Amino acid sequence: MEARRISATPRPCNGRRVVARKRPRQEAVISSVRKLQRREISSRRERSFAMNSAQERFRNIQLQEEFDTHDPKENNALLPYIRKRSKIIEIVAARDIVFALSQSGVCAAFSRVTNKRICFLNGSPDEVVRSLFYNKNNDSLITVSVYGSENFSALRCKTTRIEYIRRGTPDAGFPLFETESLKWPGFVEFDDVNGKVLTYSAQDSTYKVFDLKNYTLLYSISDKNVQEIKISPGIMLLIYTRTSSSIPLKILNIEDGTVLKFFNHLLHRNKKVDFIEQFNEKLLVKQDGENLQILDVRNFQLTEQFGISEVN
Template identity: 70%
Template sequence: MDGGRRIAVSPRPCSGRRILASKKRGRPDAFVNSVKKLQRREICSKPHRAFSVTDAQERFRNIRLQEEYDTNDPKGHCSMVLPFLRKRSKIIEIVAAQDIVFALAQSGVCAAFSRETNRRICFLNVTADEVIRSLFYNKNNDSLITVSVYASDNFSSLKCRSTRIEYIRRGQPDAGFALFESESLKWPGFVEFDDVNGKVLTYSAQDSPGIMLLIFTKVGGHVPLKILSIEDGTVLKSFSHLLHRNKKVDFIEQFNEKLLVKQENENLQILDVRNSELTEVSKNEFMTPSAFIFLYENQLFLTFRNRTVAVWNFRGELVTSFEDHLLWHPDCNTNNIYITSDQDLIISYCKADSDDPLSEGNDNDITCEVLYRVPGMAGSINISNILTGKCLAKIRASNGFPVEKQCSCCDVECGCRSKVQSSSSRIRSTVAEALEDITALFYDEERNEIYTGNRYGLVHVWSN
């Protein structure tokens, strides 16, 4: 399903956009695994918000570390909380809505922070045994949808809840209401949020699915496929696609009328399902990516492989390669990547320049009493133009120092050291530390702020 965000049931969250119910025993067919292993994020666009290269460079000029939030509470978000919810864990997802930043930790704890007060408002976990798996901001009614599993039913089924942002702002996360209560969201059920069409798809284990592309078990040298209407589930087309019998399927994906099929050590096939026109891209030019992102407005797609990003069109042509955008993680995690709504900019956590003197870690004191840091390498946050591949701006350890505030004596030209000492009092991390081990990234286009989370459960705000 194009634009999907599917979520699976498990005590520990994953970073995928589609949320699946977990299977307790046995394993799904290996073919299905190979098809589903690619992580997708489809992006829709908004008109009249494009920026020129100059505008983008100006927008990201002088971005600095401004605030630091901590998602961890050793006492837990409520009494009798599950032990693993008290543990500090990495941030896996960040969502911003108006003046609130939501940070989801791998443990399943989700915290809400106010950008107005820079304080934690509340935890979104309503009960002691709730493990939140993923977040979705519904702009249509200004609410946050949380997808959770619970210890009370052995983490076996998905539960969705919608909470108005105004209630969360008041510190009332329990004022929300349950969604899809009639659905049996156990294995192989799932919930999928369709960003593009503004719809939510649920697959109940007791009902028939209604996704756009159905991929059936491989039969001999072909795989049966069906394309369904996203509106009512009507079968629009049934067909089979020929495969090499003894070759593993790397992925099968659909983007509008285009079907992308890739088998191990074989050419990429791009099939137009309307007229059966087939385009092949040499396996030497297009190698299997670890993930890709569809760009709806531009009719392009991004591929991620071995830390590199490339842009392709559906004629099988390479459109863009990036000059300075070497991703930090070898296996792409799309939670560390943000595409602007106009699909003109990509913001990613990248490897820092080798000549940056602060990119090699440091021996500073531990920044928080409960953190026992091992000095590491600081990366950089790179902002690049998708169509040209040019790097427009970069936040790195040598240029992201916190903005200094006025000293207490109010004399602008006094040179008083208190000016530096009083700045960013809530920030315990150095800039280099804030750029280490980033595990989630989000760009708030309205506020022009970048939010990053790291493996220590800390959230950092970057703004100018």
Template identity: 60%
Template sequence: MADYRRGRRRQLDASASSVVMRNVMERQLMRDAARRIKKTSKGAAFSGFSLQGALDTYDPETSKIKLSFLRKRSRVAEIIAAGELIFALTRHGVCAAFNRDTMTRVCYLNITPAEVVRSLFYNKVNKSIITVSVYRTDNFSSLRCRTTPLEHIARGQPDAGFALFESESLRWPGFVEFDDVNAKVLTYSAASKTYKVWDLSNYTLLYEVQDTRIQEIKISPGIMLLIYPRTTSHVPLKILNIETGEVLKEFKHLLHRNKRVDFIEQFNEKLLIKQENENLQIVDVESSKILEVSQTEFVTPKAFIFLYDCHLFLTFLQSSIAVWNFRGELVTKFDDHRLQFLDTHTNNIYINSRQDTIISYCKQHGNAKGSINVSDIFTGASIGKIAPEDGLSPAAESDDRAGPAAQAAALDDVTALFYNEERNEIVTGDNSGRIHIWSN
């Protein structure tokens, strides 16, 4: 099972599904009050959405991109909207910034001809974009991070930023992970076998963790869970204070012998542990009490999203989504929210900052084409949909780029989705590298 977490870990061998899930985990925890929906009801906020215009990441003439594979069209893998700027990253590694107000491309964030951008992170603390890239000069083997203020990008100056974590060797299996909730960055240098925790606001080093036995680290609000290699009968675990690195608790969790561990996940004081063909165990770390959920009720999902403010979690299995509480009870089944992609392509999912609304690229009943569906997380009710047959805005009717055919085509193959809460706009990307903007 892929490693899903709130923070964003960038590892050179990360699978596509784990990468996009981490993107969703970051986006769903945004707490900036300025990005709240300003409508009187969720139904009103998401009614009458239509295509407003399109942008394109592709420019075969740009002098900034020299690598041959970067000069080909590729699908949009990631979208971020911040203020008037929209950032789109393609699967091949081209990162473009657009001005939403002027509907123009501002610049590419590939600042050298041999740079391949692997991921983006919006640092709300200091209003900057962090790019994580690999370069041809070292055969694309090491991750390098760079931060650039939004104001410089808006002026078309992507090279006005500076490099981060230059002291660290982030060659595989090294990684960098951005934790939005705790405002921390976790790096792992394979050369020194050292984990380091940094302050996200100013990138200063807070502390180091040197322990060659660590198999995996998972981050939760205020704490880090260290997972060690299992023995025949148990798995050793350790919980650290994320601010100081102080060990808060060290314990062993008993396992069924000769059974694979499907996952270990942490949510505050709760630990979720599931082994193959066994019940889900919800462990209260403080009291050591264990609640079990039958394996017939809780099937091992492909991915999780933890809703920390609501004390709930979402599970994804094929095209289905379910909402659970930490008493092991199924809270929500959705009326009309079946994902278009069976491989849990979760870059097509967005959860708002209030954690009460989910927006996804979904299947349509009796229609091969996809739609963008909006649902209430607590009730499962459908509160909005953008489908190929929906009506268009008067402005779009007179624009061939946003006409009926264009709107249907824009929903053919949505590969990335982002909801700009401040503007009440949905931004999608497609398989050819184009960006589409939807609003009411």
């Protein structure tokens, strides 16, 4: 699972939930024989077989249950904007509970056992839930919200045990990162692979890394020259402000923040950087109109993928 970053820019939120199950098959033997016949007599056998296989995979999917986060009675206390019915933008499953987040910012919990809504997670009428994250380390749900009283510009994080939600008492949770100023363009990023949380406070240009298990602060990075941070398994890549001919890069141990490598990657002058990405020990650098460069940060061996002028 890759890291998920939520920025502080406000966005709207509502929706509907569908789960699939298999139904008993009819004439399975006859169906298999017919599929083999179509494969053998088709002019394009491989393509025909692949198409039939795809159809077979999805032929038994049917509607099992339908959930709705829109409730005119329950939503009546919310702001007019949040009351509107809108599409679902996130679905999170945690054990026997399914969470659905609508585009207008309404978040509801549904039971897989009873197929009924348990509760809404909006704690106040002006709360707009922006994103959800299931923390399997302590079996809890983290909600990231913005509030109308703060002009929807500051992120607020809250953690609630799944057990409390199952009981229908989401108010039993507690806030996270209260000391952090996560106003736009600040953000919070949840890294499930490394078990870390990265926050950025634009107010003082400080990045902080927290333990996802108990939310304790591990270390801070305060440097106004850091333009971007990217997370990979075991490491973090710090991208600094570029010069005319190079871009400074620093690789840290994500556990304790110790510097593993610091180097300058040479660039073509007067050409913008399309992207810089890191996949484990490989660093991918792409400039406008130039070949894709792949740098092995262990031995600094550089490979260019010629002919790759654009990456979609």
